[in-house]
Amino acid sequence: MAKDTTGRLHVTVKSGGKRKLSSKLWLERQLNDPYVAQAKRDGYRSRAAYKLIEIDDKHHFLKHGITVVDLGAAPGGWSQIAAKRVNAVNGNGKVVAIDLLEMPEIAGVTFAQLDFLAGDAPAKLLELMGGRADVVLSDMAANTTGHRKTDQLRIIGLVETAAAFAADVLNPGGTFVAKVFQSGAEAELLAQLKRDFSSVRHVKPASSRQDSSERYVLAMGFRGQNSGSG
Structure with a gap:
């Protein structure tokens, strides 16, 4: 040592x-990793909690009383932060989370073990939400094959599907946050997000490992259903 x-x-x-x-x-x-140790001390499910804390501390989209959807939620770091910040524990806000993997219960979070890419997943999510969302979070990452081009296509596919879902369910003024890699969101997706949202940027929280190509796309100010989606 x-x-x-x-x-x-x-x-x-x-x-x-x-x-x-x-x-x-x-x-x-x-x-x-100091963030792994800190997460244990703070009672968070994963170091990823600090990424959402940093992004929201700067951009302030997790507000009391809103509805948040967390895609690819397990083990639950982002859901924990979202539930706390929207006051879901007291039944004021609402957090709905899904993942392929099981996730132990979190106070204030409604969880379903679902494959987001399955045909019936969006309808099941809408049912759990009981209405529109104000924030869609996606920390989903595709399983890697080791083949760079294949992996990149899988990542892009996941982000595009999450963005299309966000455009279907968000209230006007809503926010979409999704994990992307390397150069960030692809040009076509970025152009679509810029049509759908008033502000689109890439962010890399300090708690993202510096040797990682991980970045997040943050789209705020959803223009509404007639903004040119589809």
């Missing part, structure tokens, strides 16, 4: 037995 440049102890994981180098590096990164 050695100290890094900040004076924190740096944990080194021994590689041995069946542990692959990739899993060794992932485990080492987790053990030495």
